[in-house]
Amino acid sequence: MCEPYAELRRCIGRAIARATKSLGVSVNLEAVADMLQEPPKPEFGDLALPIPRVSKQLVENCGTLASQILEAESECIERVQCVGSYLNIWTRNMYLIERLATALSESGSKYGIPRKESSARVVVEFVSANPVHPLHIGSGRNAILGDFIARAHELSGDIVERRYYVNDLGLQVAHLLYGYIKLGRPRKPGSDKDDHFLGLLYAATSTVLDIIKAKKKLETVSEAESEEIRREIDTLLGELLRIKKKLPELVDSLLESVGSSKDVEQEVKSLTQLLELGDRSIVNVHREVVDRVLAGIRETLEKLGIHFDKWDYESDLVYSGLVDEILNKARSSNYFTLHKNAPALDLVKLANNSEVREALAIPKHLEIPPLIFARSNGTTLYTTRDIAYTIKKFSEFSADRVYNVVAIEQMLPQAQLRLALYALGYVREAVSLIHYAYEMVNVKGLSMSGRRARYITVDEVIEDLAARVRDLAEKRGVKIADDVALKIARSAFKYVMLSVSPRKTLVFDLEQAVEVKSGTATYLQYTLARANSIMSKYGREVDFSKIDCEGLIGKRRELALLIARFPEVFRKVVIELAPEDMVSYLNRLAEVFNSWYDTDPVLAEPREELRNLKLMLVYGTRVVIENSFKLLGLDIVEKI
RNA sequence: GGGCCCGUAGCCUAGCUAGGAUAGGGCGCCGGCCUUCGGAGCCGGAGGUCCCGGGUUCAAAUCCCGGCGGGCCCGCCA
Numbered sequence: 001m002c003e004p005y006a007e008l009r010r011c012i013g014r015a016i017a018r019a020t021k022s023l024g025v026s027v028n029l030e031a032v033a034d035m036l037q038e039p040p041k042p043e044f045g046d047l048a049l050p051i052p053r054v055s056k057q058l059v060e061n062c063g064t065l066a067s068q069i070l071e072a073e074s075e076c077i078e079r080v081q082c083v084g085s086y087l088n089i090w091t092r093n094m095y096l097i098e099r100l101a102t103a104l105s106e107s108g109s110k111y112g113i114p115r116k117e118s119s120a121r122v123v124v125e126f127v128s129a130n131p132v133h134p135l136h137i138g139s140g141r142n143a144i145l146g147d148f149i150a151r152a153h154e155l156s157g158d159i160v161e162r163r164y165y166v167n168d169l170g171l172q173v174a175h176l177l178y179g180y181i182k183l184g185r186p187r188k189p190g191s192d193k194d195d196h197f198l199g200l201l202y203a204a205t206s207t208v209l210d211i212i213k214a215k216k217k218l219e220t221v222s223e224a225e226s227e228e229i230r231r232e233i234d235t236l237l238g239e240l241l242r243i244k245k246k247l248p249e250l251v252d253s254l255l256e257s258v259g260s261s262k263d264v265e266q267e268v269k270s271l272t273q274l275l276e277l278g279d280r281s282i283v284n285v286h287r288e289v290v291d292r293v294l295a296g297i298r299e300t301l302e303k304l305g306i307h308f309d310k311w312d313y314e315s316d317l318v319y320s321g322l323v324d325e326i327l328n329k330a331r332s333s334n335y336f337t338l339h340k341n342a343p344a345l346d347l348v349k350l351a352n353n354s355e356v357r358e359a360l361a362i363p364k365h366l367e368i369p370p371l372i373f374a375r376s377n378g379t380t381l382y383t384t385r386d387i388a389y390t391i392k393k394f395s396e397f398s399a400d401r402v403y404n405v406v407a408i409e410q411m412l413p414q415a416q417l418r419l420a421l422y423a424l425g426y427v428r429e430a431v432s433l434i435h436y437a438y439e440m441v442n443v444k445g446l447s448m449s450g451r452r453a454r455y456i457t458v459d460e461v462i463e464d465l466a467a468r469v470r471d472l473a474e475k476r477g478v479k480i481a482d483d484v485a486l487k488i489a490r491s492a493f494k495y496v497m498l499s500v501s502p503r504k505t506l507v508f509d510l511e512q513a514v515e516v517k518s519g520t521a522t523y524l525q526y527t528l529a530r531a532n533s534i535m536s537k538y539g540r541e542v543d544f545s546k547i548d549c550e551g552l553i554g555k556r557r558e559l560a561l562l563i564a565r566f567p568e569v570f571r572k573v574v575i576e577l578a579p580e581d582m583v584s585y586l587n588r589l590a591e592v593f594n595s596w597y598d599t600d601p602v603l604a605e606p607r608e609e610l611r612n613l614k615l616m617l618v619y620g621t622r623v624v625i626e627n628s629f630k631l632l633g634l635d636i637v638e639k640i
Numbered sequence: 641g642g643g644c645c646c647g648u649a650g651c652c653u654a655g656c657u658a659g660g661a662u663a664g665g666g667c668g669c670c671g672g673c674c675u676u677c678g679g680a681g682c683c684g685g686a687g688g689u690c691c692c693g694g695g696u697u698c699a700a701a702u703c704c705c706g707g708c709g710g711g712c713c714c715g716c717c718a
Contacts, residue, residue, distance in 0.1 A: 040655095040664055050660055052699085059698095084661050086701085130718075170718055249700065342716050367714070377717040382718050411644070439645080440712080472680070488680095498652075499666095505711060519652090519666040526680055534677055561698055584654060587666070598682045599659055618677095640680070 004099035004564040008266045009033040011076035012047060012089055015386045016054075019068035025055045036089075044152045045081065045088035046561055052085055062087060093552040097613070100564050101544040104620055105549045112566040114574070123393045124150045126405035127301070128165040131293040133199030135300045136448065136455035137237075138407070138441045138509055143437055143458075144497040145579070146405040147306045147633050152574045155631055158217075161397045165389060168290045170382060171317065172202070172451075174272045177282070179205030180255040180289045186250065193459065195296025197247075198289065203453030204243050204251050212264050239452045246453075268319070268376065276379045279317050286315075299378075300458050304490050305633065312392070314385055322388040323380055325423070330373050330384075335423045337370060338592055344370040347419040351452075359431050363411065371416045379633045383413050387420050394429045408437035408503070426616040436577065438502035444509055464487035469522075472626075483630055487635035495521035498579040498632055519587055524625060525637045527590040531622040532638065536560045537617075542619050548609035555596035556617060562589050563620035570631070582628050593621045 013033030020027050032054060039048045049057050053066075058065055069080050076095040081088045089172035104111055126146025129139040135334055146162070153160045160191070168174070179201050180186070190195040214233050218226055244251040261267060274282050301307070319321060330336060337346040350356055351368040373384040393402050404415055414435040421430035442448070448455050466482075466489035473480035500506045552560060562585075573582045602618055605611040610635070631634055 035658090040661070041706060044661070048661085052660060053658085056698095086661060088661095138670075172718075181670060331647075342715075344716095363644060367643065370712070372716055377716085379716090381716070386718095408645075413718075442711090469680095475679075478680095504653090507652080509651085520680095523659095526678085530678055530681090539676065580653085584665070591665090594681065595683085597677080598679095601677060603677050640651095640678085 003567040004096070004103050005363060007099055007567045008076055008091060008095070008268050008564070009036055009047070011074065011095070012036060015069050015072060015074035015077055016049065017089075018072055019065055020054065020058065022068055023058065023061055023065060023492075025058060027054055030077060039086075039088065042558060044083065046091045046240075047089045049087040049089065050085060051082075051087055059085060075562040082207045093549040094559075096560055096564065097547050097552060097616075099549055099551050100560060100620065101616060103564075103567075104616065104623070105542075105544040107331040107627070109623055110628050111620070112570045113155050114157075114567070114571055118154070120151075120156045120400040120520060121161075121398055122153045122158045122160045123163060123397050123399045123402040124153070125163045125165055125393060125403065126150075127297075128167060128406075129297065130170060130173045130450075131168050131297065132191065132202040133293070133453070134195040134451050135297055135458045136450070137443065137458060137461060138448070138455075139567055140304075140443050140458040140461070140493065141438060141497045141506065142405055142407070143301060143304060143306050144633065145436070145493050145502055146403075147304075147435060148498060148579050148631070149403055149405065149577055151631055151633055155627075156574055159449070160252075161310065161399070162308045163312055163393065164308045166290065166294065166311055167382070168286070169272070169275060169380075169385065170313045171268075171272065172206070173290060174268055174275065175206045175209060175285075176202040176293075177275075177286050177289055178209075178268050178271055181256055181282075181285060181335075181400045183250065185285065193296040193299065194292040195294075196457070196459070198242060198293050198296075199450075200247050200453050201250060201254075203451060204247065204254055205239065206451045206513065206537050207236055207240045207243065208258055209264060209268065210260070211240070218264075243453050260570045272379055273377060274322060275315065276318055278315075283315075287313075303462055303486065304458065305635070311563045312389065314389070317388055317392065319383060320400070322392060322493060323385055325383060326388045326391075327374065327504075329424050330420075333424060339372055342376055343374050345420055345423055346370045346373040347423060350419050350423055356419075356422060360415070360422060361435075362415050362419065366412065366415060368412075368416060368419060371420055373420075383417055383420070384513065386413075386417055387424070389479070390417065390421060390429060390433060391426060391510060394426075394432070399432075401434065403434050403436050405436045405438070408439055408486065411435070411437060436502070439505045441497075441506045441508050444507060461493055462486070477590070483638055484639070487637050488525065491521035491525060491637075495524075495583065495634055499583040501578065502578050521634055522640070524586055524590050524629075524634065525636070526640050527593055528622060528625045528629075529638060529640050530597060531593070531618050531625070534618050537603060538615060542615045543612050544611050546618060548607065549613075551610045551613050555592060556600070556613065557616050558627045559592050559596055560591075560622065562592060563617065563624055564625075566624045570627070573631070579632060582632060586628055587626065589621065589624060593617075 010029065010033050013036070016032050017029045032049065035053050036047045036049055039045055051062055066080045066082055067089065069077060076092055078090040078092045080090070124146055127139055127143045129135055135143070149572050150160045150162050176198065183201070186201070211233060214229055214236065218229050221229065240251065242572045257592050258264060271282065275286060331343065333345065335347060335350070336601065337343045337344050347368045347370065351362060372381060390402065393399060404414060418430045418433055443456050466485045469485045469488045470480055496508070497506070569582065569585045573579065577593060600614065602614040603612065605614055626636060
């Protein structure tokens, strides 16, 4: 057991339980240990117990409780004090240092990383952005959170597989493919990435199709309604004009070739049908355009340092017959129904079963409409194919658990997916499928839309950040290699994405992300570089056996307590998959370290035992930052 | 219309599940430290109706009820 703080909690819990017992109040040791909280300020001690939570009758007797505790002479408690409704507790330096030294010397570079007895097999499906445009910052948040989940499990000893679902059968890809074919498989002259180029083609096509659709509608509606549609068309034309500015010739020839078509909607529809049937004449060109976009996406992900084990094409899933199997099961299921004349699963009964609801984590009052699994023309819908895919993810990897990292706006289809799995007899899969939901990313003053090519791409953000890093280095007269600039830039981006709770909408401000001040990844990287520099100058192993205990005061003490708490923080972050907690812990650690560093020289310390204490703090800070970087996917930068 | 989530200084954020201290940080702002181990740093300061109203309680940012504001979902899209 190498968790200094956990031991400390239990030790204090023991002392308190003993003392309360003699006051006639019997409390559970573990419960008290859990109740101990961190005081907001150092002058309130190392840990504090809110007395009323233990027992109301103790509030009056706090003084007696305090003296009882002291009399018993615990190995870990130095002193206690009653302030308000709290019992503030100070730890013995000797105890703290012993535990910390033991933990650090025994665990070494593994300090804080929990060791599990058995390992689970876990699949994380993430990003899975439609291959119709480059990754924008929303997909960036997905990528970074998904990578974090995978890392959390890997570090905990689980076996993890990362998968990207290439959704190449959706309507969006059909639209891109339509434009791509109409223009005779265009290539962009110049060096711009294909995903950026094809993203514009997709947006242009999609907008043109929407205009045609609206114009057609105009012919059938009344005078009153037509006004609104005209306005909509004007807006769409404005969007098209904006896209045209970026790609003039392309939009012109698109309008020309689409204009000569008789029934555009029918053409797109038959495209989706042919695709799903695996028609040879278009499958090749389809795969070609998808792979071109995908190549760009992969390049971006590589830039972020995020890798995948498997790229699963939705079309392959259909061609393999897996989707047909699901369709057959659905048709013969007890839950089968017709909804608006389309084949569907009626999941209401299942959703009304409170036990099932709880097991599948279906939100309390979420209404579950019937899940239509096929269009009347026979083609399938996303969720149907996702049922097949989920089963594939579980079976191929013998997974105990599967994460879908999917935006919260898809809460309903994700809930339907779990219910449908359950309904079709895949109970274990339904229960072990976790929708890791996250809120959207907004950019100040911009309403984003992939269909209109209004987005900020991950590529742009990283490039912008890297440029600023290089500028800053130049101002300081430091040479900085491109790969180092990239590492600093992408870590800055990841830091922003990880520092806000996933359930909160994130407002992205490029200017702020780029600041390299306290409260950024760069600050942490800088802190680590400082700590590393001291350790390499020292050049030896820290002697944990001869450490001065009296010297543990002020900032040193604060830092030691923070380092001691790390395993507990790590555990909580991994269990709750809440990266923002790790980020705020790291900020505090770095601030305390830097503040201490500024006034208290380490290597120049003449007294050996005190120097060892300081070295232990530097070493501990280093290991803690390195291990949390492993968890968060931030880069270590030696020179910064 | 129904449902889910969010609301804490100019901006961002912790604390809310299990009520308990003077609401903890960061950015920005103002003022210091022109540098003994790396100044991308350090120290200090100002800045708050915890969205509003009611309730429960010895005690509410936290729990309950009712509002307000913002986001999202309720498609033969994903």
